[in-house]
Amino acid sequence: MKRYAMTAVAALSFTIAGPALADDLLDEADLAFVDQNGDGIITEEEYVAYMDAVFNATDEDNSGWISYDEIEFLLDEDERANIDPNRDGRITRAEYDAQMRRDFEMADQDGNGVLN
Numbered sequence: 001m002k003r004y005a006m007t008a009v010a011a012l013s014f015t016i017a018g019p020a021l022a023d024d025l026l027d028e029a030d031l032a033f034v035d036q037n038g039d040g041i042i043t044e045e046e047y048v049a050y051m052d053a054v055f056n057a058t059d060e061d062n063s064g065w066i067s068y069d070e071i072e073f074l075l076d077e078d079e080r081a082n083i084d085p086n087r088d089g090r091i092t093r094a095e096y097d098a099q100m101r102r103d104f105e106m107a108d109q110d111g112n113g114v115l116n
Ligand SMILES: [Ca+2]
Pocket: 035, 036, 037, 038, 039, 040, 041, 042, 043, 046
């Protein structure tokens, strides 16, 4: 479980801060965790399944949204504004998904729909 929590933090950092930071945070074990079939390529499907698990792990009280408290240790004010555009203090699933898709597109630099 500890391993998983670390991975969740790394993935959230990826979502919030972008792939450059993810390079530093995600070691090979983390990548293997995301790349479920171990083919060295992260498909959008694998990415979404993984980020889905991260959302559920981060939403500790199962409220269906991530409160600032739940990720307080991770975010400064600017980063919160990015992931919570309407600034209601709740990162809803829709807001999270929107950010996640932007990240995937940004990380997929050659636009082939997979991360490799
Ligand atoms: Ca794969």
